[in-house]
Amino acid sequence: DxxxxxxxxxxxxxxxxxxxxxxxxxxxxxxxxxxxxxxxxxxxxxxxxxxxxxxxxxxxxxFGRIEDKFFQLIPKALAFKPIDDIKDFVYSYVLDEKEVNIDNLRENVRSYQGLEKTLEGVKNRIEKLSEIECHHKAVVDCIQSDRMYEYFMAQSDLDLTKEQIGVLQDEIRRESYRLEQLNAKCSSMKKELENKEEVRTLLLAELNANSDFQTLEKQKKYLKELQEKEEIQYQEKKRLLESGKKAGQKVSRLLEIPDVDECMKQYDELLHRLKDTEDVVSAQELIDRAIAYKKHMSTKLQRKNLEIQSRLNEIAADLQETERRISNLKQHRFSYPPAVELLMSRVEQELLKIGRMAKPRILCEMLEITDETWRNAVEGYLNTQRFYVLVEPEHFDIALGIYEKLRREKKAYGVGLINSGKLEEYDIAPAGSLATVVESKSIYAKRYVNMVLGKVHMCKRVDELKQYPVSITPNCMRYQNHVASAIRPEIYTTPFIGKNAFKVQYEQALQKKEDLNRQKIECKDRMTHMEVTLQWLEWDDDTDVKYRITIVSELKRTGLEIEKCETEIRNLQQNTTMIEKQIRADEMRKECEELKSHISKSDRESGACELKISNAKDRLVECEDECIHKNELITDIAQKAENEIVFWKKEYEKQTGDKTLEQFRQNFDRRRKANNTTKENADKKMTSAMYDYKTAFDFGAPATLEAYPEYAAVQERLVNSELLNYEEKVRKAKLSAEEEFREQFLSKLQENMKQAQGEFKELNKALKDITFSNERYEFLYLPSKSYGKYYDMIMDDFNVVQGESIFSGLFHENHKEVIDELFSKLALDQDNGIKALDEFTDYRTYMDYDIKITHEDGSYSLYSKVCEEKSGGETQTPFYVTVAASFVQLYNNNIGGEAIGLVMFDEAFNNMDDERIGAVLEFMNRLPLQIVIAAPPDKIQYIGPKMQETLLVLTDDKVSFVEEYRYASGRK
Structure with missing residues (x-):
């Protein structure tokens, strides 16, 4: 217009x-x-x-409410272009571009990865704070140990003072008793002196007055007193000998014990000559030593008795545990550390709660050793790693969460939880490594063993060990970090790996039960023997002997006095002469002088005893004052220690049980110094870790022990709040990304690809029976060589299974590399990333295309290989076939009733022979199309018969006009 x-x-x-x-x-x-x-x-x-x-x-x-593609196909059909690139041709004529909107997916992936980075940051902070916590705990433990050592030193100092008090009290008692004996002896001698002087005075008086009768009467009276005294002393000696006999019987039994103290042999000799003992002081000192020895041995035996009773309790507990272990082994179940069994139970319960049938396993139950020569090496090197818990990769986070909860509740420590999803690189056990002798039906268990034992080289001889960074011999000599060390046999003596381990452990458990019962009997026998020995160590009779032994010498002196008195009486009764009385008076004078000398000596000894007693009492007062102050110090320490004081007291009793207080103080003085060094080192590490944290995260608290609560508060907040918060956010973002990835990417691409494959099948169905100059065509659509992994992932039926995560399990294991690569690209914002995404979101990218040309003899060739060798007509045939198929696809997708089906070709078939032209037109006539062809006149004879109407376009000078071309009576 x-x-x-x-x-x-x-x-x-x-x-x-x-x-x-x-x-x-x-x-x-x-x-x-x-x-x-x-x-x-x-x-x-x-x-x-x-x-x-x-x-x-x-x-x-x-035209039937058709798609916009019509306006692209019409000019392409009119402008014939040889097929040089099959893929470009398919993109242009066969498969439509279909948009897959991944904006939400990209946003979700970015959000997910961003949150994951934030979560990693939180975990990194928690890790650094945990390091600070670890060092702080070491510092606090050292401080706590120092407080305990301070208590030990103070208590031992007090106990030493108490021992000194006991020594002083014994000295005071001993010297007081000696003073008492000396005073008694002195008093006796003074009385004897008084009697002798009186007798001498009488003798002198007799000599002066000749009064023999008075003297005789006094001597008789004195004799009677002495005889009464002797009877009392005799009864005392009788009781002494009875106590000595009882004490002797006990000492005799004690002498049967090997290595008994020498004082007991001396004491036994004393008891055998008890009635003849003269040196009372030495005898009493010997008895004191014997009593002290008995007290010491009695205390030692009582402590030993308590130890045996404690051992009996341990044996009873061991027997109970062994019985439980035997019961478990009968059911083919091992007994593991309580923390391992608790974690296993909780994880299994949680998995059942969320509908997962998978169960956690313990590593050793999934392994088998193929060469028994290396069993001890495998068992010993793995050690506690044998009890590590293994779960499926998709269940690791669940198990880790449960473990963390148990840790916070202080119920589980030291249990290994294997992250099996991070072990893909350990499929192969290195040759010569300890991992080669271990097998497992579980790929995850085998991978973990390959990781741990793959670095350990097997050496038959010790001299080969240093040739490798980490190595081991069959006898468990291990070489690692340039250090050789022998693994303790108790680690590998009890096997846990392999089916035979149950049998071996069962036999070991039965043997242990037998050994424990034998030990139980032995302990009871020892307790019985010690109870008898404790009776022999009773010292009541010894104390009685000690305080009665003086009676022997006293009785002897009394006997001598009686003899002298009787002699005096006899002499007086003989009416001796005055000369004899004079001689007797002189003898009495000498005896009195001798008694005075003895009395003087006894007074000096008493003075020395009194001085010793006074000095000991002064020192005793000082020690008692020290005790008060030291008790106050210990009371102050105990109040600060609160509940820990109970443990400290038990530990103190244990440590001082088998050594002297001096030895104990020397040992713990060294320990305290070593503990201070450890504390200083731990404090330095903690401060360094705090500085690192402050620098890395711009934290304002100082790097000191006093500031630790601020770090702990941050750790508490991160662990109990932010970590859980971000883990939940990551989980939700992951679910959102997964849902978008599944619904907007995998499902739509799979749908588009299946639809495209269906279109190719329909096209090939139409081409199946048509021969183009002795050739048949078939379109090939194969997984892309460049994107084969992506093709496998998209076409994997698992991606449409509901209720399963594509980020875990078999799907993730099969396609992890592709998913990670794709998610990395989804997170990019650069132009290159967007262009790459356009390619990744085009379903046509994931297939390679070709045309299979089947020849008359049954052989075939691929168009992509021979297109450059083909003539023009041969390259035109696929073009027309494909364009026609493209139009059919276009019109079949209409939504407005019957479509027009219009196809137009300009200068069609210009290089094709009549056979190919006929075959192409036959193919097109089978399709629901209205074909309009513009061709030069020389093609009319080949094209016209196949068309419903033929028009001639003519020109006359400047005028163009159209005439209908008809066939009449079989002729044009």
């Missing part, structure tokens, strides 16, 4: 069922104006539009 300035320049009209005639556009030879045109054709014009977009919309509606 044309118009004047300011009006529409282009208008498109829709007319239905109207043939174009000249009068529609002209009046005579003059073109109609727009107004005239619209007026004349008003009845036939159904629509008219003013823009290209409206025009296209009008045509699409009229």
């Amino acid at each position: 044309s118009a004047t300035e300011g009006q529409e320049t282009v208008v498109r009209y829709l007319m239905d069922n109207v043939m174009l005639e000249d009068e529609m556009f002209k009046i005579g030879n003059r073109p109609r104006t727009i107004t005239e045109f619209r007026s004349f054709n008003n009845k036939n014009i159904k629509l008219f539009t003013k823009t290209n977009a409206e025009g296209k919309k009008m045509i699409k509606q009229r």
Whole structure:
């Protein structure tokens, strides 16, 4: 249409069922104006539009509400282009571009990865704070140990003072008793002196007055007193000998014990000559030593008795545990550390709660040793790692959460939880390594063993060990970090690996039960023997002997006095002469002088005893004052220690049980110094870790022990709040990303790819029975060589299974590399990343395309290999076949009833022979299409018979016109 300035320049009209005639556009030879045109054709014009977009919309509606692709295919069909690149050709003519909107997916992936980075940051902070916590715990433990050592030193100092008090009290008692004996002896001698002086005085008086009778009477009276005294002393000696006999019987039994103290042998000799003992002081000192020895041995035996009783309790507990172990082994179940069994139980319960049938396993139960020569080496090197808990990769986070909860509840420590999802690189056991003799039906268990034992080289001889960084011999000599060390046999003596381990452990448990019962009997026998020995160590009779032994010498002196008195009486009764009395008086004088000398000596000894007693009492007062102050110090320490004082006291009793207090103080003085060194080192490490944390995270608290609560508060907040918060956010973001990935990427791409494959199948079905110059065509659509892994992932049926995560389990294991690569690209913002994503979201990317050309003899060739060798006609055939199929696909996708089915070719088939032209037209006539072909006249004989109508376009000078071409009576 044309118009004047300011009006529409282009208008498109829709007319239905109207043939174009000249009068529609002209009046005579003059073109109609727009107004005239619209007026004349008003009845036939159904629509008219003013823009290209409206025009296209009008045509699409009229042609059956077809897609925009029509406007791309029409010019491509008109402009024939040889097929040089099969993929470009398929993209242009066969498969439509279908948009997969991944904006939400990209946003979810970015959010997920961003949150994951934030979570990693939180975990990194927690890790550094945990390091600080570890060092702080070491410092606090050292401080706590120092407090305990301070208590030990203070208590031992007090006990030493108490021992000194005991020694002083014994000295005071001993010297007091000696003083008492000396005073008694002195008193006796003074009385004897008094009697002798009185007798001498009487003798002198007799000599002066000759009064013998008075003297005789006094001597008789004195004799009677002495005899009464002797009887009392005799009864005392009798009781002494009875106590000595009882004490002797006990000492005799004690002497049967090997290595008995020498004082007991001396004491036994004393008891055998008890009635003849003269040196009372030495005898009493010997008895004191014997009593002290008995007390010491009794205390030692009582402590030993308590130890045996404690051992009996341990044996009873061991027997109970062994019985439980035997019961478990009968059911083919090992007994593990309580923390391991607790974690296993909790994880299994949690998995059942969320509907997972998988169970956690313990590593040793999943392994088998193929060479028994190396069993001890494997068992010994793995040690506690044998009891590590193994779960499926998708269950690790669940198990870890449960473990963390148990840790916070202080119920489980030291249990290994294997992250099996991070072990893909350990599929192969290195040759010569300890891992080669261990097998497992579990890929995860085998991978872990390969990781741990793969670095340990097997050496038959010790001299080969240093040739490798980590190595071991069958006898468990291990070499690692340039250090050789022998693994303790108790680690590997009890096997846990392999089916035979149950049998061995069962036999060991039975043997242990037998040994424990034997030990139980032995302990009871020892307790019985010690109870008898404790009776022999009783010292009541010894104490009685000690305090009665003086009676022997006293009785002897009394006997001598009686003899002297009797002699005096006899002499007086003989009516001796005055000369004899004079001699007797002189003898009495000498005896009195001798007694005075003894009394003087006894007084000096008593003075020395009194001085010793006074000095000992002074020192005793000082020690008692020290005890008060030291007790106050210990009371202060105990109040600060609170509940720990109970443990400290038990530990103190244990440590001082088998050594002297001096030895104990020396040992713990060294320990305290070593503990201070350890504390200083731990404090330095803690401070360094605090500085690192402050620098890394711009934390304001000082790097000191006093500031630790601020670090602990941050750790508590991170662990109990932010970590859980971000883990939940990551989980939700992961679920969102997974849902988008599944629904908007995997499912839609799979749907598009399956639809494309269906279209190719339909196209191949149409081509199946048509021969093009002795050739048949078939379109091939194969997984892309470049994107084969992506193809496998997209077409994997697992991605449409509901209730399973694509980030775990078999799907993730099979396609982890592809998922990680794709998610990395989804997170990119650069132009290159967006271009790459366009390619990744195009379902056509994941297939390679070709045309299989089957020849008459049954052989075939691929178009991509021979396209450069083919003639023009041979390359045109696939073009027309594919274009026609593309139009069929276009019109089949319409939503407005029957589509027009229009296809137009310009200068069609110009290089094709008649056979190929006929085959192509036969193929097209089978399709629901209206074909319009423009071709040169020389092709009419090949094309015309296959068409419903043929028109000739002719020109005469400047005039073009069209004539219908008909066939009449079999001729043109």
